[in-house]
Amino acid sequence: MTADVISGKELAQKKRNEMKEEVKNLKEQGVTPKLVVILVGDDPASHSYVKGKERASDEIGIDSIVDRVDASITQEELLSKIDALNNDASVDGILVQLPLPDHIKESSIIEAISPLKDVDGFHPINIGRMMTGKDAFLPCTPYGIVEMVKSKQISIEGKHVVVIGRSNIVGKPVGQLFLNENATVTYCHSRTENMKELTKQADILVVAVGREHMVDSSYIKAGAVVIDVGVNRNSEGKLVGDVVFEEAKEVASYITPVPGGVGPMTITMLMQNTVKSATNRLHGGK
Numbered sequence: 110m111t112a113d114v115i116s117g118k119e120l121a122q123k124k125r126n127e128m129k130e131e132v133k134n135l136k137e138q139g140v141t142p143k144l145v146v147i148l149v150g151d152d153p154a155s156h157s158y159v160k161g162k163e164r165a166s167d168e169i170g171i172d173s174i175v176d177r178v179d180a181s182i183t184q185e186e187l188l189s190k191i192d193a194l195n196n197d198a199s200v201d202g203i204l205v206q207l208p209l210p211d212h213i214k215e216s217s218i219i220e221a222i223s224p225l226k227d228v229d230g231f232h233p234i235n236i237g238r239m240m241t242g243k244d245a246f247l248p249c250t251p252y253g254i255v256e257m258v259k260s261k262q263i264s265i266e267g268k269h270v271v272v273i274g275r276s277n278i279v280g281k282p283v284g285q286l287f288l289n290e291n292a293t294v295t296y297c298h299s300r301t302e303n304m305k306e307l308t309k310q311a312d313i314l315v316v317a318v319g320r321e322h323m324v325d326s327s328y329i330k331a332g333a334v335v336i337d338v339g340v341n342r343n344s345e346g347k348l349v350g351d352v353v354f355e356e357a358k359e360v361a362s363y364i365t366p367v368p369g370g371v372g373p374m375t376i377t378m379l380m381q382n383t384v385k386s387a388t389n390r391l392h393g394g395k
Contacts, residue, residue, distance in 0.1 A: 112335070112361040115257050121373035124256075124381065125169055131384050132170040135391060142387035143172040144202040144228065144379075145194055149187070149213070150180030155206045158376075162204075165376045171383055184213045188221050195223040201386035202228035204379070225389070228382035231278075239282065242289050246382045251283035253374025254315060254336055255290065261363055263313070263334055266291040271308050273297045273324065273351075274317035279338055283315055304328075316351040326356040335361040338371050 132142055144166060148159050159175055166173030176190065187205070194203045203226045205218050219227075224234040230248035238245035258265060270287040274280035275298045284294045292313070297304050308314055308328040316324050317338035329335060339351030350367030358364050365371055 110332075110359070110362070112358040112364040113261070114358075115261060115336075115363050115365045116369060117253070117257060117365060117371055117374045118369045120257060120260050121253075121377040124377050125165065128169045128380055128384055131388075135384070135387055136170070138391055140387050140391045141172050142170075142201050142383050143174070143199055144204065144383045145174045145176060145200055147176045147178065147187070147190060147203075147205045149178050149182060149206070149209055152208065155208070159206055161376050162379065165380050166383075169380055169384075171380060180210045182213075184217065187213060187218060191218070191221045195221075195226065198390075200226060201390055202226055202379075202383040204229050226386060228379055228386060230282075230382065236282070239289075240285055246385070247286065247378070248278065248282045249378040249382065250279050250338065250371060250375045251286050252378040252381075254283050254338070254371060255286045256378070257336065257365065257371070257374060258313065258334060263363065265313070267293070268312040269293050269295065269310055270313045270315065271295045271297060271311035272315045272317065273304070273308065274315075274319075274338070276317065279317040280315075283317070287313070318351050320351055321349055322353045323351050324357070325353040326360045329357055329360045331360055332362045333360070334363045336365050336371065337367050340367060340372060 135142060146159055146162060148155060163173050194200050203222045207215060209215050219231045222232060224232045227235050227246050230246040235245040239247055270292040272280050272284045275296055284296055288294045295307055297307055305328050309330045311330060311333050313334040314329060315336045319339055321341040321343055335352060335357050337350035337352040341349050343349045348368045
């Protein structure tokens with residue numbers, strides 16, 4: 110048995126095509142979705158991510174503005190920019206690209222963004238709403254992962270989902286989203302004992318640790334769905350995941366590749382959240 114590959118690239122394109130229609134309808138009713146990205150400093154990875162967001166916005170018809178600011182900006186100046194965007198009725202989404210320089214406290218910046226414009230889904234109010242199963246802007250990578258599983262009509266309810274990783278950006282929220290879909294969820298992390306015993310019970314295994322090829326076939330139950338969130342550069346400079354793909358695909362029923370798996374979905378779900386925010390604006394939600 111060789112696993113079916115879940116292409117995030119293909120699913121992302123399908124969703125973007127659907128969003129083009131939604132954006133067209135919004136524009137006909139006088140609302141143009143608008144996303145403002147604040148990019149602090151000149152981190153090459155951040156610049157690359159932001160370019161990807163600009164391209165996706167252009168493709169879908171979202172008005173995307175990138176405010177590039179020097180790394181020397183003070184926390185007060187950055188908070189003042191966010192405050193102005195919170196009060197700008199034409200802005201639907203505000204995103205401050207992480208990481209930030211050491212002199213700026215990330216949590217203060219995230220908490221300053223209005224929860225109604227927090228299209229990254231990191232504000233404590235949106236996290237709290239997600240935890241309690243209420244409508245919220247969902248964190249983009251976890252949101253994309255659940256959409257990928259659903260796209261293959263894979264049953265989630267009652268299944269055992271094991272998440273390796275407990276970051277606030279992926280690990281914790283993706284487990285919660287699966288719990289909201291009535292799965293049974295187990296978290297594994299660097300302090301977990303007998304990890305393989307737990308991962309081999311997983312119907313759906315999500316690997317989000319950021320360690321090249323940490324998970325081989327010995328971690329995977331036959332027929333499991335394997336979602337690889339890792340993006341690592343190997344010694345040859347190639348992008349590889351946390352999972353040994355060639356081994357895992359011989360055991361799993363479905364698997365996501367790296368690159369072309371979870372990555373393209375992250376930016377697409379950011380676009381989805383921005384379109385949702387613009388729709389809320391049209392209906393007087395803010």
